[in-house]
Structure formats: structure tokens, C-alpha cells
Amino acid sequence: MQTAVKQVRDLAIEQPSSVRVFESFGIDYCCGGRKPLEQVCEEQQISLPEILERLAEAADTTPQPTSPWTKASLEELATYIMDKCHAPTRTELQRLTALADKVHNRHGARHPELAHVQSLVQQILDEMMPHMEKEERVLFPYIVNLEQADQNGTSKPYAFFGNVAHPIAAMMAEHDIVGSALAEIRTLTNNYQLPDGACPTYYALYLTLTEFESLTHHHVHLENNILFPRAIELSGKE
Template sequence: MTELSPSANVGDIASTLPGAAEIFRQNGISFCCGGKLSLAEAAAGQGLDVAPLLDALRALEAGAARTAPEETLPLIDHILTRYHATHRTELDWLIPLAEKVEMVHGDHDEAPLGLAEALVALRDELESHMAKEEQVLFPMMRQGGHPMIRHPIGAMRHEHDTTTDLLRGIEHATHGLALPEGACRSWTALYTGLEKFTGDVVAHIHLENTVLFPRFEIAA
């Protein structure tokens, strides 16, 4: 998790803190094309005071894991049902919808060109990642851990970074999920679904990186 401060990178915050992306959107801050800026620089660019932004982000950070079960085994079950199953279900309709919008509106200046391809790449990465958790890591955790568990956890953390990079590609292809004026219902539904989906992926990564994994890394 990126440490929250005025010098923190906007793109890193958006891709690691659940809900941060929406706060940035509400304040007109780009975290795809302008994601290399510090929070202070991005706020200044919009004529904003950085302090209220930091307060809002810190409030998100404090509440990020509150909806998840506290005990480890129920937490694993929660990740499987709330995130693994949900990601699969949503990608099944987001990808064909992205293909439709690209095909119908490909000549529009703000068309999300390359979005379907980016979603397919993300689906493939997530499917491989989630299968490893389901078949290897989570069974080890259910048995109480293992002296070597830090190795698969390290691999999962590395793959989380890859997923984060793919999320940035989706943000870029959709111009920050900014709908053009007069967007059709399909385009609107696509971006509404993507906002929820990408937020879920960030929350999923955050929950594992900051809550679940450390419990076993300390014991290993």
C-alpha cells in the first residue's frame, strides 16, 4: 500500500486504495495519463487544497477492510465468493460489451479503442492468478500455513503488481472512464460496469496484500 502523503504518486494511490479512483474522478484529477504526478501537484493543477484530499483518502484507508470477516478462514471464503466468483461473472459480459462498443463507435474521438483486448489480457492474468490461490495458496492457509508459504505469497504479490499495470491500461483506454456527451446506453452500461469491476479488483488486491497475506508472512 502506498503511504499517503502530498508526495505520493496519484497513479499508485488509485491502483492500491479502494475508492481512491472515484475521489480523483470527482475532483477532476487524471490518474491514467496524469498518474505520474504527486498528489500535491495534481491538486495544485486543479486549484485544490491537498489537505482535504488527503483526509478523504485516509478515511478510505481506515475503512478499506471493514466489510470483510475478521477471522482468517471466513476471510478466505469471502475473497472467493465476493471477488473471485464476481470477477469471473462480470468479465463474461464486460468483454463482449466492450467489443460491441468498439465496433459500433470505433470512429468516435473518445472511443475506448483497445479496451476489449486489455480486458482479455486482464481476464487471462486474473484467471491464472486466482487458480493458483484456489489450488495452492488458500489450501495451505486453511491448514494453518507452512514454513515455505512466503514463496507463493511473494509470487501472488508480484502478480498483483502485474494486475495493477493492466488496470492502468484499462483506465487509459477509457480516458479515465469519462463518458462522452450523448453516449449510448451500451457505452454507459460498459463504463458503469467497469467502474464497479475495477474498484472490486483494487479492493481484492488491497485485502490480500494488507490483511490476509501478512498473517502468514509473520508466522512463516
């Protein structure tokens, strides 16, 4: 299938080097990734030939890890997400809330959008902290048990929530809330453009926000596009 008509999320799974290209164009490949590349380009006014060229370059120059997460065990993937996504998300959100408070207190009078940025950062923290707890305490252990039962040929583990698709739908709805809040911050800050004479804390806030956005896109991509579909497939197996 031609790259232009493929969904952005599928390109991110098939060609991991595409993620950096999508990030550089501000393309959401996780929550909003279920759209063909050509449609995303049209909506965001991005040149399709240019992005196709960049994708081809990235594929040529980046060693492909052959999408290890489509092959690795779900237990390995869940552990990776907890160690490499959840742990830094907790640390970075603490930093971000402190930075957003500080920058708002100092510069809010001249930059009224900072009040909104601060409240969105707080909203993301309030959403993500219990979200990751639910995944770590309930959903991920269940997915690991499901995989073990499949490997051992035993019956599927009991779950109070019924089919695994139910908590997964709830988690994906929460991802959407966080994804929208991050997109709103990007718009409010005009793609993280610093005002003239921005102080180092202002700079640190924007830098941390861009890094956090990349981390969250990667995190949500691994869950929405790989872990969750694989778990749903497993739960449907006889």
C-alpha cells in the first residue's frame, strides 16, 4: 500500500523511524493516528511530497529495530512501558507543575495564556497519575495473566471488569483527554515559541513540555497501537 494512504499509526508501527519525522511536523501518531497520512497533511497544511521525502530519508538512514514490540511478549512490553514511560512521566509531571506555577506567577500578567497552560498541566497531572496506577495495578497484571494462560493452555483469568476491551476503552478515552490537553498547550504557546526576553525558567518550561509531549506520544502509541490491540486479540482467542 502506498505510504500516503496508510494510517499514521500503522506507519509508526511498521517504520519506527517515522516517529521522529511525525514529531518534527507536530503530527499526532498515537491518539489521533487513525487517519491516512494524506488526510493529516491536508488538515495540518503540511506538504505531502516533503513529508514523504523525509520518511524515505529516515528509513534509509535509521537502523530499523524491526518493530520489536509487535513480537516481544506482552509482559516485556508492559514492563518497558512502566520503566521507560510511567516512571519518567511521574518525575516530569512533578517538574512541569512546579515550572508552570513559577512561570505563571512571574509572567502571567504579561502573558495571560500562561494561566490556561498552568491549568492544563494540572489537568494532565490529575488525569495521568491515577491512570497509570490503574494500568499498573489492574490492567497490565491482567494482560500478563492472559498471556500466561494462553501460553500454558489454561482458561482465561477471571476479571471483575468482564472483557479486557472494557478497561482498555476507558484507558484510551483518558489518553484522548491528555492528548487534547497537550494539543491545546501547543496551540496556546504557538508551537512553543518563546516570547522575546524569555527567562531561563520560561525556556525550561517549554523545553520540558515538548519533551513531555514526545514521551506521551510514544507512551500512548505503545499502548493504543500495540499493547492494547494485542491484548484484545488474545482475549478473543478460543
